Amino acid sequence: MTAPDAVLVQLWAQHIAQTDAPIRQALTALGQHHSAQLADAFYRAMLADPQAGALLTHDDVNTRLHSSMQRWITQTLGSWDTAQVPALVALQRHIGQVHARINVGMELVVRGARQLKHDIVQTLLRTDMDTAQVLRTAMAAHELIDLALEAMTIQYKESRDLATRTDEAYRSLASSVNMSLERERQRTALLDWQSQFLQKVMMMHPDDEVTRLGQSSFGLWVQHKANAFNGSSDERESILSAMRRIDADLLPRCEDELTGQTDELGRQTARHVLTEVQQIRYFTDSMFEHLVDMESGRDALTQLLNRRYLPAVLGRELELSRRSGHPFSLMLVDVDHFKHINDHYGHSCGDRALQHLAALLSNTARSGDFVFRFGGEEFIIVSVEMPALQALHEAEKIRKAVENDPVLLPEGRQLHMTVSIGVATYDGHPDYQHLIEQADQALYAAKSEGRNRVVPSQRPQPT
Numbered sequence: 001m002t003a004p005d006a007v008l009v010q011l012w013a014q015h016i017a018q019t020d021a022p023i024r025q026a027l028t029a030l031g032q033h034h035s036a037q038l039a040d041a042f043y044r045a046m047l048a049d050p051q052a053g054a055l056l057t058h059d060d061v062n063t064r065l066h067s068s069m070q071r072w073i074t075q076t077l078g079s080w081d082t083a084q085v086p087a088l089v090a091l092q093r094h095i096g097q098v099h100a101r102i103n104v105g106m107e108l109v110v111r112g113a114r115q116l117k118h119d120i121v122q123t124l125l126r127t128d129m130d131t132a133q134v135l136r137t138a139m140a141a142h143e144l145i146d147l148a149l150e151a152m153t154i155q156y157k158e159s160r161d162l163a164t165r166t167d168e169a170y171r172s173l174a175s176s177v178n179m180s181l182e183r184e185r186q187r188t189a190l191l192d193w194q195s196q197f198l199q200k201v202m203m204m205h206p207d208d209e210v211t212r213l214g215q216s217s218f219g220l221w222v223q224h225k226a227n228a229f230n231g232s233s234d235e236r237e238s239i240l241s242a243m244r245r246i247d248a249d250l251l252p253r254c255e256d257e258l259t260g261q262t263d264e265l266g267r268q269t270a271r272h273v274l275t276e277v278q279q280i281r282y283f284t285d286s287m288f289e290h291l292v293d294m295e296s297g298r299d300a301l302t303q304l305l306n307r308r309y310l311p312a313v314l315g316r317e318l319e320l321s322r323r324s325g326h327p328f329s330l331m332l333v334d335v336d337h338f339k340h341i342n343d344h345y346g347h348s349c350g351d352r353a354l355q356h357l358a359a360l361l362s363n364t365a366r367s368g369d370f371v372f373r374f375g376g377e378e379f380i381i382v383s384v385e386m387p388a389l390q391a392l393h394e395a396e397k398i399r400k401a402v403e404n405d406p407v408l409l410p411e412g413r414q415l416h417m418t419v420s421i422g423v424a425t426y427d428g429h430p431d432y433q434h435l436i437e438q439a440d441q442a443l444y445a446a447k448s449e450g451r452n453r454v455v456p457s458q459r460p461q462p463t
């Protein structure tokens with residue numbers, strides 16, 4: 001038994017010894033006859049909290065959690081044999097561990113317990129006990145509940161600490177992997193599978209089955225390891241679906257067609273497999289590019305903040321705005337007709353234009369603001385403590401600066417570029433995604449109204 005457990009077992013046993021028989025009987029009866037009503041009280045208090053409400057749906061509570069809570073009340077108020085105490089402490093630890101796992105904070109459990117204590121007193125007051133008896137019984141019940149909470153808290157804290165340490169250790173292990181080496185290894189693994197596939201297709205006979213891509217070294221890596229690098233899940237998802245198409249559909253078809261003497265069909269399907277593999281290679285490369293960017297925290301081309309940090313920054317600014325009452329604004333900046341710039345001047349000039357714009361945005365923003373590369377030719381500026389009108393004014397300055405400051409290209413050429421900007425200001429909505437969506441809608445409006453303009457998400461209504 002651990003040292004904290006030994007202390008708790010001793011305290012719990014002491015409490016039992018100090019509780020006289022009538023109180024024990026009263027509490028046992030209370031647990032047996034009122035557990036359903038008391039469990040209701042507990043969850044009513046807990047679910048009033050939006051965080052808990054989101055974690056535990058009412059259906060869950062009605063089915064599983066409610067009945068285990070009832071059992072917990074009966075057991076906690078009705079166990080008076082000191083030999084049972086170590087098992088009782090172990091049970092509380094188990095509960096603490098479950099809470100940590102499903103992320104139900106201890107503060108919510110304490111809140112539920114507070115309501116439980118309150119309802120215990122109310123229930124006791126409705127019995128024929130005199131006030132002194134009610135007081136002693138209620139105190140004994142509260143002590144039991146507090147002992148249980150103490151044991152849960154010890155375990156909750158231990159479990160959370162362990163989970164955080166393990167997660168951090170795993171992530172740092174993952175990020176200490178040499179990405180270039182890993183990329184080469186996975187490229188080779190995919191190529192190996194492809195060569196084996198081609199060999200098998202050429203020499204196909206009835207017993208020959210091609211190893212499924214999902215079972216290959218590459219496939220296992222994608223399924224089990226790639227996500228640990230915190231990589232872009234879109235790319236991983238695209239790889240996984242291409243793998244599923246190959247394994248579940250194309251390979252069985254290919255095997256049937258080749259062994260069933262329909263060679264031409266088989267060859268067509270094999271070509272289809274190779275096209276899918278080509279896609280997988282593309283997504284793998286792009287996933288590694290993102291990983292390399294993320295390693296540094298900055299976008300490789302523009303040196304702006306990586307969008308990975310956007311949730312952290314917006315979450316914090318939202319909280320600060322909510323507390324201080326100073327709204328912040330978000331500008332979504334998108335280059336106009338960038339595809340045309342690439343097509344007309346070439347990709348490297350396109351890259352140069354993005355670097356030029358990134359520098360302009362960084363220089364225009366105040367040092368307290370945050371500038372992110374949000375996507376290909378999209379940027380986000382988080383302007384701290386900036387109300388809507390001021391944000392529109394600043395966005396307009398940026399728009400003009402871009403328009404009047406052409407990109408200098410080799411051989412003295414100049415590239416004129418414009419941007420469209422959608423501006424949204426924190427309006428009290430608790431989800432930062434809402435703010436991004438508002439800016440995105442405003443940007444969409446700016447594009448459809450002719451580009452090279454600033455549009456706010458909330459326009460004054462015409463009177």
Ligand SMILES: Nc1nc2c(ncn2[C@@H]2O[C@H](COP(=O)(O)OP(=O)(O)OP(=O)(O)O)[C@@H](O)[C@H]2O)c(=O)[nH]1
Binds near residue numbers: 347351354376
């Ligand atoms: N050179 C370069 N091009 C990129 C980069 N990232 C994305 N792109 C290109 O950016 C272009 C974006 O094109 P679209 O989304 O069609 O938008 P657009 O042509 O700017 O048109 P509007 O936004 O509607 O004005 C695509 O052609 C992408 O290939 C990059 O890092 N470098």
